[in-house]
Structures are given as structure tokens and as C-alpha cells.
Amino acid sequence: MSGTGSSRGELVVIGNGMVGHRLVQAVRDRDAEGRWRITVLGEEPRPAYDRVALSSYVDGVSAADLTLPDLDPMVELHLGDPAVALDLDAHRVRTASGREVGYDELVLATGSVPFVPPVPGRDLPGCFVYRTIDDLDAITAAAERAMAAPGPGRRSAVVVGGGLLGLEAARALRSLGLSPQVVEIAPRLMPVQVDEGGGALLRRLVESEDLAVRCGVSVTGIAQDRGRLVATLSDGVELDADVVVFSAGIRPADALARAVGLPMGERGGVLVDNRCRTSDEHIWAIGEVAALEGRTYGLVAPGYAMAEVVADRILGGAATMTPAELDMSTQLKMLGVDVASFGDAQAATPGALEVVVNDPVAGTYAKLVVSDDARTLLGGVLVGDAARYATLRPLVGLSLPADPVAMIAPGGVEVGADALPDSAQICSCNAVTKGAIGGAIAAGAHDVPALKACTRAGTSCGSCVPVLKKLLAQAGVEQSTVLCEHFVHSRAELFEIVAGSGIATFSELVARHGTGRGCDICKPAVASILASLGFGHVLAGEQATLQDTNDHFLANLQRNGTYSVIPRIPGGEITPEGLITIGEVAREFGLYTKITGGQRIDMFGARVEQLPAIWRRLVDAGFESGHAYGKALRTVKSCVGTTWCRYGQQDSVGLAVALELRYRGLRAPHKIKSGISGCARECAEARSKDFGVIATENGWNLYVGGNGGFTPRHAELLASDLDTDTLIRVIDRFLMFYVRTADRLQRTAPWIEALEGGLDHLRAVIVDDSLGICADLEAAMDAHVGSYADEWRGVLEDEEKLGRFVSFVNAPETPDPTITFVTERGQPVPAREPVAIGLPAVRS
Amino acid sequence: MTATVQRVRWETVCPLDRLQPERGVAALLDGVQVALFRTHDGAVHAIGNVDPFSGAAVLSRGIVGDRGGVPTVASPIYKQAFSLLTGCCLDDPAKAVPVYPVRVTDGRLQVGLP
Numbered sequence: 001m002s003g004t005g006s007s008r009g010e011l012v013v014i015g016n017g018m019v020g021h022r023l024v025q026a027v028r029d030r031d032a033e034g035r036w037r038i039t040v041l042g043e044e045p046r047p048a049y050d051r052v053a054l055s056s057y058v059d060g061v062s063a064a065d066l067t068l069p070d071l072d073p074m075v076e077l078h079l080g081d082p083a084v085a086l087d088l089d090a091h092r093v094r095t096a097s098g099r100e101v102g103y104d105e106l107v108l109a110t111g112s113v114p115f116v117p118p119v120p121g122r123d124l125p126g127c128f129v130y131r132t133i134d135d136l137d138a139i140t141a142a143a144e145r146a147m148a149a150p151g152p153g154r155r156s157a158v159v160v161g162g163g164l165l166g167l168e169a170a171r172a173l174r175s176l177g178l179s180p181q182v183v184e185i186a187p188r189l190m191p192v193q194v195d196e197g198g199g200a201l202l203r204r205l206v207e208s209e210d211l212a213v214r215c216g217v218s219v220t221g222i223a224q225d226r227g228r229l230v231a232t233l234s235d236g237v238e239l240d241a242d243v244v245v246f247s248a249g250i251r252p253a254d255a256l257a258r259a260v261g262l263p264m265g266e267r268g269g270v271l272v273d274n275r276c277r278t279s280d281e282h283i284w285a286i287g288e289v290a291a292l293e294g295r296t297y298g299l300v301a302p303g304y305a306m307a308e309v310v311a312d313r314i315l316g317g318a319a320t321m322t323p324a325e326l327d328m329s330t331q332l333k334m335l336g337v338d339v340a341s342f343g344d345a346q347a348a349t350p351g352a353l354e355v356v357v358n359d360p361v362a363g364t365y366a367k368l369v370v371s372d373d374a375r376t377l378l379g380g381v382l383v384g385d386a387a388r389y390a391t392l393r394p395l396v397g398l399s400l401p402a403d404p405v406a407m408i409a410p411g412g413v414e415v416g417a418d419a420l421p422d423s424a425q426i427c428s429c430n431a432v433t434k435g436a437i438g439g440a441i442a443a444g445a446h447d448v449p450a451l452k453a454c455t456r457a458g459t460s461c462g463s464c465v466p467v468l469k470k471l472l473a474q475a476g477v478e479q480s481t482v483l484c485e486h487f488v489h490s491r492a493e494l495f496e497i498v499a500g501s502g503i504a505t506f507s508e509l510v511a512r513h514g515t516g517r518g519c520d521i522c523k524p525a526v527a528s529i530l531a532s533l534g535f536g537h538v539l540a541g542e543q544a545t546l547q548d549t550n551d552h553f554l555a556n557l558q559r560n561g562t563y564s565v566i567p568r569i570p571g572g573e574i575t576p577e578g579l580i581t582i583g584e585v586a587r588e589f590g591l592y593t594k595i596t597g598g599q600r601i602d603m604f605g606a607r608v609e610q611l612p613a614i615w616r617r618l619v620d621a622g623f624e625s626g627h628a629y630g631k632a633l634r635t636v637k638s639c640v641g642t643t644w645c646r647y648g649q650q651d652s653v654g655l656a657v658a659l660e661l662r663y664r665g666l667r668a669p670h671k672i673k674s675g676i677s678g679c680a681r682e683c684a685e686a687r688s689k690d691f692g693v694i695a696t697e698n699g700w701n702l703y704v705g706g707n708g709g710f711t712p713r714h715a716e717l718l719a720s721d722l723d724t725d726t727l728i729r730v731i732d733r734f735l736m737f738y739v740r741t742a743d744r745l746q747r748t749a750p751w752i753e754a755l756e757g758g759l760d761h762l763r764a765v766i767v768d769d770s771l772g773i774c775a776d777l778e779a780a781m782d783a784h785v786g787s788y789a790d791e792w793r794g795v796l797e798d799e800e801k802l803g804r805f806v807s808f809v810n811a812p813e814t815p816d817p818t819i820t821f822v823t824e825r826g827q828p829v830p831a832r833e834p835v836a837i838g839l840p841a842v843r844s
Numbered sequence: 845m846t847a848t849v850q851r852v853r854w855e856t857v858c859p860l861d862r863l864q865p866e867r868g869v870a871a872l873l874d875g876v877q878v879a880l881f882r883t884h885d886g887a888v889h890a891i892g893n894v895d896p897f898s899g900a901a902v903l904s905r906g907i908v909g910d911r912g913g914v915p916t917v918a919s920p921i922y923k924q925a926f927s928l929l930t931g932c933c934l935d936d937p938a939k940a941v942p943v944y945p946v947r948v949t950d951g952r953l954q955v956g957l958p
Contacts, residue, residue, distance in 0.1 A: 485911070507884070517866070517884050519909035519925070520918035545866040549905040549920035552867075557920055562901035809858045809869040809880070817875070818894065818901045831900060 006522030009036050011314060012093055012103035014083045014256065016042030018051055019287030019303035021068050024784055028072055036314065038075045039101050041093065043082035043110075044132055047071075052300055056173040057136050060701055060720050062680070066133070082686040083110075086260045088280055101555035105282050105314055108257060108270055109307075112250035112288040112298070121222030126229050127244045130169045139243060143176035146242035149227070154179045158241040160219050161248035162189040169247045169332050170211055176259040181212040181239055183219055183231075183694035185248075193330050193341035197358055198383040201365040205384065215706045252289045252296055265291025274308045274320045275313055284310045292323050301429045302326045329396075329428055331389045331463045338386035343396035344369050352378055355404040366408035368392070375399050380408075390467045394424035394434070418474055424472075427457035427464045427469070437468065441475045448472070449750055469681025480547040481742060484521040487514040491669060491744040494660070495529050499740075504535060505542050524548045525744045528631055531667035532739050534787050537794045538630075539801045550629035553805065554791055555611055560819055560830040564604040565591070565614055568664060571638045571656030571676075573597025581621040589614055592827045597708075598635030598673065600626060605828055607815055609807045617794045627665060631745075633672045636660040637685065641678025641695065650695035652678035655724065659693075659731065665788045666735060669742040669751075673707070687715045690748040691731055696720070702729045704734060704762070705749040713749040716759055719767055733766040733774050740777075852945055852956030860953050863888070868917060871928035871955065878944055878955055879904035881928055883915050888948065889928040890955045892941035895919045896933070903941065 011027065013020050024038055042048070049066040057066065078099065085094040086106075093101045114129035116122050128139050136522045146155040157173040160165050162184025170180040182189070188199025189206070203213050214233065221232045222244055231239045252269035262278050263271040269291030276284050282426060288296060288301035297303065305321065312319035329342035347354050351372030358365050364384035370377055377395045382388065388408065395401070401419040420426075422435030432455045448468050452458050456615045482488050484827065487510075489497070490670065494509070503509050506526050510518055518526075527546035531538055538544070538551055551557050555563035582601050586593045589610055591603040606614055628634060636659045639645065641652030656676040666672070675686035677694045687694025692703040698721040706715030719730055742751040755761050764770040766777070795801045806812035821828035857871045863882040870893050871878045877893035881904075893901045898921040906917040911934055916925040924935040933939040945956035 134869050397863065486909075516913065517908075517910045517915070519916070520907040520923055541947060545864060545908070548907065549902070552905065557902070557905075559898055559900065559921065561902045807870065808872040808877075809862055810871045810873070814872060816870075816877075816901050817872075818877070818899070 008034070009104040010102055011036045011038045011105050011107070012101050013038065013040045013107045013109055014093065014287070015107075015109035015111055015253075015450060016044065016048045016077070016079070017042050017109065017111045017287065017288070018048060018068065019111070019307050020107070020301055021048035022304050023107060023109060023286060023307035023311055024071055024075055025069075026308055027314060028074060028338075030311060030315055034074060036105075038072070039103075040075060040077045041081060041083045041095055041101070042077065042079045044134070045080035046133065047077070047079065049133065051131075054130075054133070054136065055168045055172045057133060058140065058175050060696075060717055062225060063133050065125065065714070083256060086256055088260055091282065103282070105284070106277060108278075108283065108285040108289055109287050109308060110253040110256065110289045113253045114246060115249040115251050117219070117244045117248055119221055120220055121224075121229075122246070124222055124224060124244075126242065127222060127246065130165060130172075130245050130247045131250075136172070139172070139245065140524070142243050143173065143178055144149075147177050147711070149242075155242045156181065156240060157243040158183060158219070158229075158239050159244065160231075160244065160246045162186070162213065162215065163192060163247070163249070164190060164330070164332070164334075166247040167206065167211075169245045171246065171335050173243065174210065178243060179212070181241075183215065183217060183239075184213070184215045185218045187216045189213060189215065190334075190339065190341075193345060194339065194381050194383060195346060195354075195367060196382040197356060197367065198339075198341075198365045201360065201363065201383045202334075202337060202339060204360075205363060206335045209335045209337075211335060226802060250288065250298055252291070254289050257283075257285070257289075258369060264669070265294045265296060267291075267296065269296040274323070276310050277313070277487055284313070286310055291836060292321060292326075295323065297328070299330070301326075301435060304429070305431060310723070329389075329393050331386055338382070338384060339385035340382040340389040340393075341380075341391065342393040343377070345379045345381050349378050355408070357405065357408045357410075359410070362410070364410075368404045368408055370400065371383070374404070377404070382408075390463050390465075391420075393428065394420050394426055395468070398424065399540075426467050427455075427459075430456040430459065432457035434471065437471055438475065441472060446472070448754060465758070469756070483525060484498075484519055486516045486518050486522045489513065491525050491529070492741045494526065495532075495740050498526070498529050499533055504530070506530075506546050507542060518546075520548070521744070524551070524631075525669075527551065528667045528669065528744075534782075534783060537789075537798075537801075538791060539804070544801075544804070553608055553611060554615075554625060554629055554795065555606065556629045558604060558830070559834060560832055561816060562604070562819055562830075563606050563608065563611065564602050564628075565611070565618075566596065566600050566602050566626040566628035567618050568660070569600045569635075570625040570660040570664075571636055571653050573638075573653055573657060578621065579589055580616070581623070585614055585617050586685070588617075590828055592829060596628075596635075599637050600628070601633060602628070605821065605830075607807060607819060608805055609813060609815070612796060612805050614800055616796060619790070619793050619796060622839055624664070625792045627791075630672050631668055633660070633663040633666045633668070633674075635673060636663075637673075637675040637689070639676075639678050639683035641676075645678055647681060648678035648695070650678055650700065652676040652684065652693075652695060654695065655700075656684075659728070660786055662728070663731075663735060665791070666784055668735070668739045670745050670747045671822065672735065672738075672748070689715060691715070691734060693727065699723050702727060702730060705752045705759070707747050707749055709747075711749075715749075716752075718759070718763055729778060730766060733777040734762075736777040736780045737766055737773075739764075740780075847863055850958060854947070854949075854954040854956050856949075857955055860888070860948050860951050863953065866908040868906065868908065870901065870904040876957065879917070880882045880946070880953065880955070881908055881915075881917060881935045883908065883928070887915075888946050888953060889915065890946040891926065891928060891931045892916075892944075892945035894941070895921055896939045896941060897922050897924060900913060 286306035638656030642648035675684040703715035820831040
């Protein structure tokens with residue numbers, strides 16, 4: 001069936017890798033009426049994961065982190081049960097477990113299998129391929145055995161193949177403690193992507209990263225020798241190894257189709273036409289298993305494009321592939337070396353000219369391939385510095401906007417986004433053109449996250465994000481960082497002005513650098529800046545007039561005009577006496593109590609004039625402000641860690657208490673939450689926090705940029721196995737850098753995303769100190785820690801500040817008559833019904 | 845044209861210096877809740893204290909500023925701005941709060957009630 005009928009069709013997808021997953025998502029996204037019931041048969045025992053990021057698994061990124069988004073319940077997923085036979089006449093698939101599944105349409109997305117050259121000894125224990133998480137688990141186990149084995153000398157590994165995957169494998173083996181040797185049969189590394197000159201520089205740069213490279217030789221045999229392996233090379237050299245990894249290329253996993261006689265491509269792969277359809281009109285093939293008009297593609301972007309075409313076709317559309325437009329461009333960082341390759345990188349086009357700028361001193365190599373009339377860009381190679389990749393790649397096939405030498409020379413012409421025509425593909429991973437991005441900007445997508453959400457541009461490899469920013473700027477929406485009508489500055493710029501000028505009041509700041517008298521946007525932003533820079537109590541002098549009501553009354557406003565009160569409970573650890581005090585206070589003042597998600601206790605229903613008496617009791621019992629009302633550090637949540645837990649690896653409560661006490665009172669562009677887990681079971685949900693810490697056997701892993709809320713994010717790994725002192729220093733720098741440079745109300749996740757270079761840039765700044773500001777950031781945090789004082793104690797000790805806490809200026813003790821309560825489940829709650837929120841468009 | 849004589853009863857609320865510039869206070873006058881403000885230029889304003897969007901008596905606790913030169917207070921509940929001159933909501937013309945006459949006599953703030 002074509003899918004246009006009214007009854008439901010059965011769509012069976014064989015293969016659950018990235019491309020198969022994308023196909024199912026694409027069908028589900030568009031099949032609003034649920035016309036297709038989808039069954040997925042996967043060989044691996046786990047749900048689809050990001051194979052492109054596979055190597056990060058050895059750096060501590062877990063299998064769960066790599067997992068792709070869950071498929072919806074309309075999809076029946078069978079894992080660990082590969083298809084083993086097709087019956088074209090009966091339209092049925094049989095799996096290894098004997099399951100029989102009928103199909104109306106069948107998609108082959110089985111991907112590829114590693115190519116292992118037929119050398120003697122390739123099946124010996126200690127020999128592996130590099131394709132799946134299970135492969136990496138096996139390699140890790142073998143490396144650990146080798147490291148633990150008695151005997152002197154370094155433990156080593158041989159990697160067969162010096163392409164993209166081989167270098168990834170070598171890096172992973174080095175991370176596991178082995179000394180890897182890479183053996184590549186071609187005369188240079190990454191022979192598909194880079195040319196001779198680029199390959200020579202790449203080799204020099206990776207050798208300086210402690211990687212041994214042997215090019216132009218092959219492995220002729222592997223043998224066992226006294227518990228280890230010996231690999232013999234074609235030049236007679238013998239290499240000792242504890243582990244051998246084959247990463248010498250891939251072959252299409254086309255056995256199923258081959259067995260039933262579907263036509264194959266010359267070099268394997270199921271032959272498909274430009275619709276991705278095989279010779280059987282109900283069978284499609286996509287990704288690495290497909291031979292599109294005879295040619296196979298080993299990158300994920302062409303696979304995604306095929307998935308989109310087949311999804312469209314199955315739902316009755318008429319999409320086709322244009323193989324000539326498939327982008328084989330690559331940009332990556334390999335062992336710290338930037339490598340990019342795009343278009344006709346090898347200058348295979350007849351008459352093509354090559355323009356090369358090679359600077360062995362700086363360690364950069366750049367080549368542009370241009371047409372014989374030197375007018376059209378055909379491709380290029382960049383090694384050592386790939387910053388220009390994002391603007392050069394979209395120019396492939398177009399006329400050169402400048403002299404090609406100047407375009408790659410140091411200090412030469414920076415090609416701007418304005419030089420690109422609307423048809424230029426800005427995001428090659430998701431095939432998004434400049435025209436589509438311009439349309440999205442015109443339709444109201446005014447920042448990078450909005451563009452990502454509505455066009456998918458920049459959501460895969462992220463290399464085009466700088467161009468997205470330039471296009472936003474070019475469209476005149478760069479003033480989105482302008483705070484409000486009173487300041488043309490961004491929050492970060494105002495921070496610099498206040499920090500550098502000594503201006504201490506809002507009045508002076510707005511008089512000298514702004515217009516008018518401010519508003520509910522710029523005033524709290526400036527209040528936060530003043531607080532971050534240590535200008536005294538938030539209610540001191542004019543500062544009191546800048547505060548949002550929550551900061552002004554040091555409590556959280558609720559819908560009926562009452563406030564809620566949260567005392568600080570560091571790390572969620574509280575004594576019975578503390579619990580009794582909170583209980584007594586709540587009972588005495590008639591407050592509703594609820595446990596928060598941050599391991600604290602919230603007391604609701606306090607009237608303004610009650611707040612000082614409530615806090616007098618709390619402060620006398622040793623409690624401090626919890627800053628639940630502020631854009632500030634909230635809580636550091638923890639599990640019980642080694643204190644109680646059988647599985648704990650570190651003292652998570654002790655660390656949580658120490659960090660909460662260290663950063664309490666720190667005002668920031670938005671609230672900051674943290675969590676500390678004592679082991680990888682992650683009971684404190686640290687990865688949903690702005691900064692989360694998870695204990696390891698050797699110390700602590702630090703994750704940053706997580707949050708719950710409207711757009712939940714998982715925090716990403718910033719640094720591994722830190723000792724406690726180093727951990728605290730890195731967090732100090734992280735928080736201060738965020739406080740200084742983020743936009744107003746920008747949480748850590750979008751802040752990191754907006755940094756040019758993202759998490760890698762953040763790591764360079766705060767771990768490697770690439771900007772030389774770490775000492776300054778640490779000093780600023782030390783100053784904050786040294787000057788901390790409890791805000792509520794500051795109010796109770798000052799009559800002038802206490803005078804603010806009255807219901808009415810002419811009747812200070814009279815309760816607001818609009819506030820009334822009813823009892824629900826034994827506690828007081830607002831009597832008034834909630835107002836339906838049909839709000840007008842209000843500035844955010 | 846008919847002249848309307850506005851009959852108001854002046855209620856003394858508090859000393860003027862009880863009002864910090866650009867920070868409001870609430871007053872309860874014969875059961876009526878009034879929000880009082882003193883702007884940066886020294887002018888004083890009185891509007892109804894009940895936020896028409898939420899029903900909570902909180903406008904005195906909003907942030908004072910200006911929009912295009914018009915002095916405003918932003919409701920602390922959902923952040924709509926109200927003109928201190930007219931009581932009109934600048935984000936939703938359908939909503940407004942009352943405006944009360946206000947004067948300073950012998951350093952004391954007085955509000956005129958109908």
C-alpha cells in the first residue's frame with residue numbers, strides 16, 4: 001500500500017542505528033493520523049545511540065548519555081533480535097529468535113560491518129573491531145587486564161588503519177593507558193579526507209601527542225607470544241601489543257538482501273534508485289547499507305538525507321536524492337588537531353587548481369581547490385586551524401568572493417556570511433540553506449536556540465553555529481542582547497562597565513550610560529550586578545529600589561500576595577532540632593508546609609508583616625536565608641554517599657555542604673542549582689543541575705549546563721577524576737565566568753551554547769586558562785566567600801530595613817483584608833480561586 | 845461646558861519622607877487599598893493597590909520606572925506595567941486601576957478619596 005488508504009499499514013525497519021532511528025522519527029513526526037504501525041528490529045541489545053560520539057564513551061560519557069531520544073509508543077522496538085531472513089513473496093521478516101513479522105513496506109537500515117583484512121591471527125583473543133558500545137566494553141576490559149598484569153614495560157596497542165576511525169580508536173586506547181601504534185597502508189593518515197601536505201602536518205601534530213604512526217605498511221600477521229600479541233608488518237617490523245584494534249574501513253551489512261537476490265552495487269551495498277528504493281517496490285535501503293545509484297556513503301549526513309526521502313515517500317510524497325549534492329564534508333578535532341575537508345578535497349576534477357598556504361611553524365595547513373579558470377571553489381583541506389571551515393564550505397560550487405590565497409592566508413580576507421547566496425547550505429548535517437535560515441529569522445527566530453529549534457540547523461555537529469550568529473547579526477537582530485529601552489548594553493557589558501568604572505548606584509549608571517528611569521528588566525539586572533560585585537546588603541540605600549519584590553522582602557511572592565519562606569538546609573542535611581524549629585514556626589504562624597525538590601522545606605502563606613518575626617525565630621535557631629527568592633545559588637542537593645550508602649564512593653554530603661556554604665548568597669544572571677552524587681547511580685540527579693558532581697573511584701566528575709524546567713537539559717561532562725581542591729577551583733571559575741558574561745535570565749545551558757566554541761571553549765577558558773583570567777575569577781570568588789553575610793540577619797539588625805516589612809504604611813500591623821485561607825488536607829491554602837492566566841503579550 | 849466640582853476628602857497617610865524614591869508603600873484608607881509612589885523627580889502618585897490580573901493587593905510592591913518617559917509600576921505578579929499618571933495598563937488597554945489625587949501638606953502625604 002502507498003499509505004494513502006484508510007487502513008493501517010505495517011512498516012518494518014531492520015536496523016536501529018542513527019539512520020534507522022532518524023527514519024522512524026521522521027515518519028512519526030509527519031504521520032499525524034497514525035497511518036503506519038512501525039516495528040523496529042535491532043541487532044544490538046540497547047536502544048539507538050550516537051555512534052559518531054562513540055569514542056567519548058571511554059572518557060566517562062555513559063551509554064545512557066549517548067542514547068538517542070526515545071521513540072514514541074506507536075513504535076514497537078525489538079532489541080537484540082536481528083533479522084535473519086526475508087521472504088519477498090510473503091512480505092515477511094524472520095528474526096534470530098524465530099519472530100515472524102509481516103510488512104507492507106520494509107526499510108533496510110542495517111548499516112555496515114567493520115572490514116577486517118584477512119591476515120592470519122585476526123581472530124586471536126586481544127583482537128577487536130571498533131564499532132559498537134559492546135566493542136568498547138570489550139576493549140576497555142582487555143586494556144584493564146593488560147594494565148593489571150604483572151611485569152615491567154609499557155602496555156601497548158596496535159591500531160590497523162589510520163583513517164578517521166583508526167585515529168579515534170588510537171585516542172581511546174591512549175585514554176585507557178596503552179601506548180598505541182597506528183599502522184596505515186596508505187602513505188598518509190586520513191587518506192580519504194586530506195591530501196599529502198595536510199597528511200604530513202597531521203602526522204607531525206598527532207606524533208607530538210604521543211602517538212606512534214607507521215604509514216605505507218600493512219599488517220601481515222598476528223601471533224601469540226608469552227601472553228601478549230605480536231603484529232608483523234609488511235616491512236618485517238614486529239610490534240608487541242596487548243590489544244589489536246582493526247579499524248581499516250567498513251563494508252555494507254547487506255547479507256539479508258544479498259541472500260534473496262536483490263541487486264547489489266559493484267562494491268557491495270543494496271542497489272537503490274534516487275528514491276532509495278531497491279528493485280523490490282516495497283523494500284527501501286538507507287544509510288551505509290544502501291548503494292545509492294551504485295555508490296555507498298559512510299557518513300551520517302547522507303544517511304539522514306536518505307531517511308528523510310524514504311519517510312516522505314512512504315507517506316505518499318515525491319522526494320528524491322540528488323547524489324551530486326550529497327555533502328561529504330568533514331570537520332573534527334582529532335587528538336587536539338583540527339581537521340576539515342570539504343568538496344573536492346583531492347582535486348579530482350579535471351583541470352582543478354590547488355592553492356596552498358602551508359605554515360609548518362604555526363602548525364597550520366590550508367588548501368583550496370578551484371576550477372581551471374580560478375573562479376569557482378571546488379573544495380579544500382584545513383589542518384591545524386579549521387576556523388574558516390564554516391564559511392568556506394557553503395561556498396563550494398559558487399564563484400569565489402575574493403582572491404583564494406587571501407581567503408586562507410593568516411590575516412587575509414574573512415569571508416562573511418553576506419557573500420553566500422540563499423541556496424548555499426549553511427548546515428550540511430541537516431541540509432539547511434541560508435534562505436531557510438533567513439526565512440526563520442524573518443518569522444521571529446531571533447537567537448541561536450530558536451533557529452536550532454525551528455530549522456534543525458546547528459543541532460548535529462554545531463560547526464555552523466558561528467555562521468548562524470553572523471546571519472542573525474546581518475538580519476539586524478544582533479541587538480537582541482540589548483537589555484531594554486533604558487540601556488543599549490547587554491548584561492555582560494553593563495557588568496564590565498560597573499566593574500571597571502566604580503559606578504556604585506543605578507542612578508549614576510542610568511544617567512551616564514542609559515536613558516530614563518529604568519524598569520523591571522534593567523533594575524533587577526543591575527541589582528544582581530551590584531550584588532555580584534559585593535556592593536553590600538541588597539536592601540542598602542538605593543539598591544532596595546532596584547529589587548524585584550522577592551528580593552525586596554527576601555521571600556517568594558505567591559499568587560494571593562503572601563510569601564513563602566525557605567531557610568537554607570545545606571546539602572539537605574538537617575538535625576531533628578532544626579526540623580522541630582521549622583515545624584514549630586509553621587504551626588505558630590499558620591503556614592502551609594511542603595518539601596521542595598531541592599531537599600529543603602518551604603513554608604507558605606506568610607504576610608509581609610509576619611516575615612521579620614518568622615525569621616527572628618529561624619535565625620535564633622541557627623538558620624540562614626536560603627536565597628530561594630533570588631537569582632542566586634539555590635541548593636546543592638546530595639545523596640548520602642559514603643556516610644551511609646553501601647555503594648557510595650565519596651562523601652557526597654560533606655562536599656554538598658561545603659559547596660553550598662561556599663557559594664551561598666552568590667547572585668547570578670539566573671538561579672543556580674547543584675547536585676552531588678556519591679556514585680554513578682546518580683541519586684542526587686546531579687546531571688539535571690547547572691553544575692553537578694558525580695563521585696568516581698578516583699575523585700569527582702564535574703558536569704555543567706543542566707537544568708529542569710521548561711527546556712530540560714542534561715549537564716555535560718566538563719572534567720573527570722578531579723581531586724576535591726581542583727574541583728572547587730574549577731567550579732569557582734565556572735560560576736564567576738558565568739556571573740560575569742551571561743545575559744540576563746540566561747541559565748548556564750543556553751549560556752554555554754551561545755559561547756562561540758561551546759563547551760570546548762568553556763573548558764579552554766576555565767580549565768586550561770586560555771584567556772589568562774582564571775586567577776582573576778578565583779580572586780573574585782574568594783572575595784565573595786570572604787564577604788558573605790546572612791541577608792536576613794542583616795535585616796533583623798537594622799531598624800530602617802525592618803521598617804519596610806509592614807502591611808500598610810498607616811496601619812503597619814493590620815493584615816491585608818484580601819488575604820483569606822481555607823483548609824485543604826489539613827493545611828491552609830489561598831481561599832481565592834486561581835485566576836485563569838490569559839495574559840497579554842508582556843515583554844520577557 | 846459644565847464644570848464638575850470634584851469633592852474629595854483628604855486623608856493624611858504618613859510623612860512624605862516615609863516614601864523612598866521609586867519604592868512604593870501600601871495604605872489602607874476606609875477599607876480602600878492604595879499604592880503610593882514617589883518618583884525620582886519628587887512627584888507623588890497614588891493608584892489602586894489591587895492588581896486587576898491576579899486580584900492580589902500588591903501593586904505597591906512592584907518596580908517603579910518609566911516606559912517612554914511615562915512613570916510606571918510593574919505588577920510583581922505577572923509584570924504588566926501600569927501608568928502612575930492614568931492607572932492604565934500599558935500592556936493591556938482593557939485593564940486599568942483607579943488613580944487618586946494626592947498632595948503634600950506640611951511634609952505630610954495626603955490622599956483624596958471620593
